[in-house]
Amino acid sequence: MLEVLRAKGIYLYGRGGKKYIDLISGIAVSNLGHSNIKIQNAIRHQLKKYTHLMVYGEFVQSPQVRLAKALIKTxxxxxxxxxxxxxxxxxIEGALKLAKRANKRSKIVAFRDSYHGSSHGALSICGNEAFKAAFQPLLPNVHIHNYNDLSVLPHIDQQTTAVVVEPIQAESGLHLPNEGYLAALRQRCDEVGALLIFDEIQTGFGRTGRFWALEHSGVVPDVVVMAKAMGGGMPLGGFAASEKLLSLFKNDPVLGHISTYGGHPVSCAASLAALELLQSTKIFEEAEAKAQLFISLLKNDNIKAVRHKGLMMAVEFDSFDILKPLIDKAIEKGVLTDWFLFCSNSMRIAPPLTISTVEIKKCCKILNEAMQEVFAR
Ligand SMILES: Cc1ncc(COP(=O)(O)O)c(C=O)c1O
Incomplete structure (x- = not known):
């Protein structure tokens, strides 16, 4: 296990001055690299003013207000x-509760091999039974269907409160929606009065080449759920919707969803700095070209397929038994990769979006050497 002493840009620094290239970004968190100076300054600036106050609507906290306004514009x-x-x-918990509150139904439709989090509600809609088994019983009336399979449509019915879907499925090892699939879900939700909830927790904040992955399809959900890169390295999550929907949490009961630290001012300040940086640099618009460079440079007969959207990539091998020694060898050589929660034969490549073409060439050279050494055995 690596002990990381400090991190800067795409690099993690371990003991004895050993340097590692981070190709996972803390699972799609460090989209702007580690220790970004503008994010750090925003954190310092807010620390001098105040940290925690109270979040039940008693106080106006400008970091939250400014961030909410900026997010809505995206x-x-x-x-x-x-x-x-x-x-x-x-x-995700908040979004599920909001749907229940909106249409007073309980059936939830979600997708096989999706991951939405580990709390009880979020785990209930996880699409991997083995991952849930030890924690049953979870929420009742959750219906899991295959991603990209249109046979789900008749199962989205008048009892359905919400359909929760990732606009690009992450932990299944990267699966893009088929043309028209998200639109079909949208149409069916409209027909039966169910909410369409997009989990953009991993795909948001530029990871896939657009600020939000929903921009690729143009399909507009009722609720967008966000976290990970949102906080610029600080803990933060959120769910966005119309005022009409979110105001349902205001009464009957009042404070329908409570979180003592939710929208922590220091996290919001970091988030706003990250959002402004993403928008001013438009670094995410380079993600697709950078992914193509990875794809053109990574060469080995053992690579079975590469799935990707922007810098959210999965490089598929035959099995975990082949992939694991490769990941270990790459770490030994100073490149950090990973596999996926529900796809153990594919290598996760999700570097900070700030990675340069020179750095990509360096990574690919190391990964190609690692593949040659591991597969020559
Ligand atoms: C798509 C997706 N949804 C939800 C979550 C849960 O987020 P958190 O770990 O911040 O609770 C994750 C985390 O990996 C995720 O990838």
Whole structure:
């Protein structure tokens, strides 16, 4: 196990001055690299003013207000408010409760091999039974269907409160929606009055080449759930929706969703700095070209397929038994990769979006050498 003493840009520094290239970004968190100076300055600036106050509406906290306004500008028309929490799981919980509150139904439709978090509600809609088995019983009335399979449509019915879907499925080892699939879900949800909830926790904040992955399809959900890169390295999550929907949490009961630290001012300040940096540099617009460079340079007969959208990539091998020694060898050589929660034969490549072409060439050279050494055995 690596002990990381400090991190800067795409590099992690271990003991004895050993340097590692981070190709996972803390699982799609450090989109702007580690220890970004502008994010650090925003944190310092907020620390001098105040840290925690109270979040039940008693005080106006400018880091939250400014962040909410900036986030709304990134989202399609109809998104008017953001409810801030601390993590992705917590944001999923809030979104599920909001759907229940909106249409007073309980059936939830979600997808095989999706991961939405580890709290009880979020785990209930996880699409991997083995991952859930030890914690049953979880939420009842959760229906899991195959991603990209249109046979789900008749199962989205008048009893369905919400369909929760990732606009690009992450932990299944990267699966893109088929053309028209998300639109079909949207149409069916409209027909039966169910909410369409997009989990953009891993795909948001530029990871896939657009600020939000929903921009690739143009399909507009009712709720967008966010976290991970949102906090610029600080803990933060949120779910955005219309004012009409989110105001349902205001009464009957009042404070329908409570989170003591939700939207922590220091996290919000870091998040706003990250959002402004992403928008001013438009670094995410380079993600697709950078991914193509990875794809053109990574060469080995053992690579079975590469799935990707922007810098969210999965390089597939035959099995975990082949991949694991490769990951270990790459770490030995100073490149950090990973596999996926529900796809153990594919290598996760999700570097900070700030990675340069020179750095990509260096990574690919190391990974190619590692593949040659491991597969020559
Ligand atoms: C797509 C997706 N949804 C939800 C979550 C849960 O987020 P958190 O770990 O912040 O609770 C994750 C975390 O990996 C995720 O990848």
């Amino acid at each position: 989202l399609p028309n109809g998104f008017e408010q953001v409810f801030f929490v601390n993590s992705g799981s917590e944001a």
